[in-house]
Amino acid sequence: MRRALEAIPAAVRSNEGLSARRVAVQQLLDQAFGGDLLLDCHDPDEFFAMQLRPGLIPRLAKSFSYVVDVLDDLAGAIELRAVAPFGWRSYGELVEWFNGVDPVSGTVDPARWASLTPFFVSGNTGHIGLRDAAHNGVQLFRPCEDLPRWFRLRPDVSDVPVGVLFEMGQYGWAKLHISLADCRASMDLSNVFDPFDDLVAWGREVDEGDLPVMIEIDEEGSTVVLAVLPTEDPTRVLLRVKRLYPDELLLEGIVARSELAGTFKAELRRFFAQEFDPGHWDDLEGSLPTKERLQQSRWFAAFTADGAEG
Numbered sequence: 422m423r424r425a426l427e428a429i430p431a432a433v434r435s436n437e438g439l440s441a442r443r444v445a446v447q448q449l450l451d452q453a454f455g456g457d458l459l460l461d462c463h464d465p466d467e468f469f470a471m472q473l474r475p476g477l478i479p480r481l482a483k484s485f486s487y488v489v490d491v492l493d494d495l496a497g498a499i500e501l502r503a504v505a506p507f508g509w510r511s512y513g514e515l516v517e518w519f520n521g522v523d524p525v526s527g528t529v530d531p532a533r534w535a536s537l538t539p540f541f542v543s544g545n546t547g548h549i550g551l552r553d554a555a556h557n558g559v560q561l562f563r564p565c566e567d568l569p570r571w572f573r574l575r576p577d578v579s580d581v582p583v584g585v586l587f588e589m590g591q592y593g594w595a596k597l598h599i600s601l602a603d604c605r606a607s608m609d610l611s612n613v614f615d616p617f618d619d620l621v622a623w624g625r626e627v628d629e630g631d632l633p634v635m636i637e638i639d640e641e642g643s644t645v646v647l648a649v650l651p652t653e654d655p656t657r658v659l660l661r662v663k664r665l666y667p668d669e670l671l672l673e674g675i676v677a678r679s680e681l682a683g684t685f686k687a688e689l690r691r692f693f694a695q696e697f698d699p700g701h702w703d704d705l706e707g708s709l710p711t712k713e714r715l716q717q718s719r720w721f722a723a724f725t726a727d728g729a730e731g
Contacts, residue, residue, distance in 0.1 A: 422484070425452040430543035433469070434719075438631055454480060458539060471539045478515060481507045512537075561622055562635040569653040574675065580657060581674040585684050587692035591701045597638075599647075599662055599672060606645075606662045606671035612702050614639035617711055623647060624689065625720040628682035630655060637665075645671070649681070690725050 432445040443460055450458045450471070457477040461470040490502035509515040516537060584600035593612035597620075598605055610616050619636040626634040627649050635648040643664055650659040652675070660681060662672040693712055703710050716722045 422453045425449045429541060433543070461538075469541055471541065473512070473539050475512070477539070478509060478512050482510055560619055560636065561626065562637070564633045564635050564648055564650060566633065566650055568650050568659060572652075574652055574654065574657065578675055580677045580680070583660065583676045583681050583684055585688040587688055587696065589692070589696045589698050589701065593702060595702070601660065601672050601674040601676070604672055608638055608645040608664075609640040610638065611641045613641060615711070617715060621689070621715055621718050621721045623649075624682065624685045625718065627658070627678065628686065628720065630678060632658065686724050689721070693725055
């Protein structure tokens with residue numbers, strides 16, 4: 422089990438495509454947990470979510486302990502002070518302990534309970550953890566549309582110029598504007614449903630050509646979908662932006678994949694270097710600041726580091 426867990430960070434950092442990485446990571450999870458942990462729809466990276474099966478909790482109760490006291494100094498050295506046996510025999514018992522007494526009503530109110538999602542986190546070490554499912558990391562989707570199977574681009578269809586602009590707002594709001602030639606779509610970004618992890622992962626997949634890829638941006642009342650679909654030409658993609666409920670197509674056009682990736686990277690770099698205001702975004706006490714959290718993505722860190730080229 423330990424060897425399988427320790428092998429996962431290397432598997433998610435490999436140069437293989439997304440599908441191959443998912444297969445490798447799932448095989449290691451199966452070795453460690455006998456099929457009781459399944460990869461979610463997220464892109465497996467150094468922080469990813471999983472789906473648990475009923476057998477996971479009894480397995481943890483049999484073989485695992487959890488940290489109850491840790492000493493962490495400013496130099497980065499961490500000392501485990503105390504651990505305790507994983508004492509919950511079922512998912513229900515664990516959820517009941519995790520939620521406890523409701524802080525608002527002062528009573529036990531199952532209607533307000535948060536569910537739990539297992540996560541794998543790795544850096545210099547790796548461990549399995551459980552946390553609130555409302556903060557479940559990156560969510561990349563893979564559209565089922567297979568355009569090259571059914572369509573070919575007409576010879577007279579040319580690439581459309583693409584533009585990307587992030588705009589910082591106040592009190593937990595920002596905007597993202599995407600344009601194709603003279604057409605422009607704008608969407609609201611809310612720190613309640615922080616989209617930047619998804620946007621960074623989406624940009625990385627476009628840059629690496631690991632397509633199709635799609636993300637959803639929650640505007641606190643409506644949802645915007647950003648999708649990039651491959652064509653028969655690996656240098657050209659279909660960019661689609663639409664709003665859900667009701668469905669509304671905002672933008673759609675054929676663009677050069679390298680131009681889309683380069684424009685998106687350059688604007689991310691400009692925004693976080695010159696305009697992003699953590700005072701109007703990072704208001705969740707105890708959470709890692711947004712820019713510091715995004716730096717954990719090697720793709721983002723590579724082009725936002727001081728002196729890096731866009």
